[in-house]
Amino acid sequence: MYPADCKYTKNHEFVKPLGDGTALVGITNYAQEALGDVVFVQLPEVGAAFAAGDEFGTVESVKTVSECYLPTAGEVVEINGDLEAHPEFVNEDAYTKGWMLKIKLTGDLNPELLDAAAYEAHVASEAH
Amino acid sequence: MASAKKQTPLFDWHKANGGNIVEFGDYLMPVWYASARNEHLAVVCQAGLFDTSHMATIRVFGADAFDLLQWCFTRNLTACVGKDNAPLIDGKCVYGLFLDEHGHAIDDSLVYKIKDGEYMVEVNASMGGTVATHLAEQAKGRDVQVIDLTDQLGKIDIQGPASIKIMAKVLKNPEAVFDKLPYFSMKGHFDPASTLAGQVQLLDGTPLLLSRSGYTGEVGFELFVERIHTVKVWEAIMAAGQEFGLTPCGLAARDSLRAGAVLPLSHQDIGHWPCIHNPWPFALPFAPGGDAFTKTFLGSAALETTTDxxxxxxxxxxxxxxxxxxxxxxxxxxxxxxxxxxxxxxxxxxxxxxxxxxxxxxxxxxxxxxxxxxxxxxxxxxxxxxxxxxxxxxxxxxxxxxxxxxxxxxxxxxxxxxxxx
Known part of the structure; x- marks a missing residue:
């Protein structure tokens, strides 16, 4: 449920380094389950640069509108254009077809990110 | 600390079938199962099934039951049914409000006339005690009894265009049940001792009170059963509805459907302010022209003189x-x-x-x-x-x-x- 090749934030975003200095960013499976049906995803422009923790967009579900924060510093090189017509991809598979941004990493990965085991423990602690 | 929240008889079913459970008033209720969006669409296009057992039923009976409700309820019970403003007769129900002396909404409600001297009042979750106490206070000096049946009944709403075909599969004599059953009317009774109990029964004989109403804007029924029968009735309807796309629905779909049908949520869209100048003038007993009321009722003086x-x-x-x-x-x-x-x-x-x-x-x-x-x-x-x-x-x-x-x-x-x- 929490792929080992991703790193996670306590706010339930993931970053998946692709090995070429870029990474995919999105929200976790736990986040999409908690939100319910995702009906709209607002994403930044290609070229926008963010520091770790900056708000990069919003996810609107039937329940609420939530901000998304970039897990690690980077510049947006691509956005998932499919989400405009198919926001439900975030529900169907948050890590693959539900990815939101591809970023060019700025510097090292944010050292505060959690690995899959630590994130799973964080989710378990939030559920109680 | 353990949750002190209440569960309906269907709580275990909701949990076992993927319901996302949230606290709603005093209750733990499903907000959605797999998808609130699909649940909303199912009610508009096929049918949806709602656990509404958290709502409260109040029995009002006695020689002065009519007088009490005519004073406390905002509809004029002598002139509220259909385009012709006919009286509320046996087997009909009507939507309206209970107001306080300031004209503020205590709650909205359906009032059913079962027979002379016997009414059933359906109010929102956790409101059974409040409204029953209010009615009992107003009843002083009248020959009427008010009994709060909170948590004693199961209530299931089936809503959407396939509701009729689905209920036709689970009811005895569905043609007779559906005959002369206009919007805001009811048949049967949940109490097996009632003389009405034979009118509407599941195939196994379980008696239901079936009301042609609901709070989604779509065609369907509200079903009242003895609490012990709730799960059985729900499962029978779910099984019958599978071929028609019947979808269990949570509170989120109920909320979006009622808003789309221009219906208020009590304590959110109506509440602690004068209950007038809103999209629901039909809930008040306006005379033709809309300037005066056709009866005096609790809260009417405040509404007539409000400066809000x-x-x-x-x-x-x-x-x-x-x-x-x-x-x-x-x-x-x-x-x-x-x-x-x-x-x-x-x-x-x-x-x-x-x-x-x-x-x-x-x-x-x-x-x-x-x-x-x-x-x-x-x-x-x-x-x-x-x-x-x-x-x-x-x-x-x-x-x-x-x-x-x-x-x-x-x-x-x-x-x-x-x-x-």
């Missing part, structure tokens, strides 16, 4: 994006004019060339892709005409919406049952 200038109005947005209604404000040409009461998305509607269509509209343009529109109610300090553009704004976003008189068109609630068989 606020108006509650319906709005619809231009796409599905919404604001967080809690604390959201309303602006007209930059000037703040009020607050947002409800803001949800009706997933079954879309705009095309200035008109709103439902996914179920027979004349929906082929090129229109229905994605949903945000909608709800605002409370503002002056009357605005339909078509007026206003902005609603929460802490994060501002969206443009339009004052409307209706939201989801082509609703089925009032259509003849025979059209769905």
């Amino acid at each position: 200038p606020s108006y509650t109005l319906t709005f619809v947005g231009h796409d599905l994006r919404k604001v967080d209604a809690h604390g959201a404000r309303v602006f007209l040409k930059g000037e703040e004019i009020g607050t947002v009461l409800t803001c949800v998305t009706d997933m079954a509607i879309g705009r095309h060339e200035g008109r709103i269509y439902s996914i179920a509209s027979p004349d929906k343009p082929a090129e229109l892709a229905i994605k949903g529109l945000c909608c709800g109610f605002i409370k503002v300090k002056s009357q605005l005409q339909p078509g007026t553009a206003v902005e609603i704004k929460d802490g994060k976003r501002a969206i443009q919406v339009v004052i409307e008189t209706d939201v989801r068109p082509d609703r089925t609630a009032r259509k003849a049952l025979k059209l769905f068989l």
Whole structure:
């Protein structure tokens, strides 16, 4: 449920380094389950640069509108254009077809990110 | 600390079937199962099943039951049924309000006339005690008894165009049940000792009180059963409905469906302010012309003399994006004019060339892709005409919406049952 090749934030975003200095960013499976049906995803422009923790967009579900924060510093090189017509991809598979941004990493990965085991423990602690 | 919240008889079913459970008033209820969006669409296009056992039923009976309700309830029970304003007779129910002396809403309600001297009052979750106490206080000196049946009954709502075919599979003598059963009427009884209990039964003989009503704007029924039968009735209907796409629905779909049907949520859209100047004038006993009431009732004097200038109005947005209604404000040409009461998305509607269509509209343009529109109610300090553009704004976003008189068109609630068989 929490792929080992991703790193996670306590706010339930993931970053998946692709090995070429870029990474995919999105929200976790736990986040999409908690939100319910995702009906709209607002994403930044290609070229926008963010520091770790900056708000990069919003996810609107039937329940609420939530901000998304970039897990690690980077510049947006691509956005998932499919989400405009198919926001439900975030529900169907948050890590693959539900990815939101591809970023060019700025510097090292944010050292505060959690690995899959630590994130799973964080989710378990939030559920109680 | 262990949760002190209450469970309906269907709680274990909801948990076992993927219900996302939330606290709602005193109860733990499913907010959605797999998808609130699909649940909303199922009710508009096929059918949905709702556990409404958290709602409260109150029995009001005795020689003066009519007098008590005629004083406390906002509908004129001698003139409230149908276009002709006929009296509330046996087997009919009517939607209205219980107000306090300030004209503020205590709760909204359906009042059923079972027979002379015997009424059933259906109110919202956790409101059984409040409304029963209120009625008992007002009853002093009258020959009437008020009994709060909170948590003693199971209640299941089946809503949507396939509801009739589905119920036809699970009822004894469905033709007789559906015959002469207009909107806001009922048959049968949940109490096996009632003389009405034989009118509506499951195939196994379980007696039901079946009411042709609901709070989604779509055709369907509200079913009242003895609490011990709730799970059995639910499972029988779910099994019968599988071939028709019957979908269990949570509170989120109920909320978006009722907003699309321009129905208020008690304590959110009506509440601690004079219950007048809103989209629900039919809940008050206005004489033709709408200036005077046809009876005196608890709260009527306050409504007749109110100086509260606020108006509650319906709005619809231009796409599905919404604001967080809690604390959201309303602006007209930059000037703040009020607050947002409800803001949800009706997933079954879309705009095309200035008109709103439902996914179920027979004349929906082929090129229109229905994605949903945000909608709800605002409370503002002056009357605005339909078509007026206003902005609603929460802490994060501002969206443009339009004052409307209706939201989801082509609703089925009032259509003849025979059209769905």
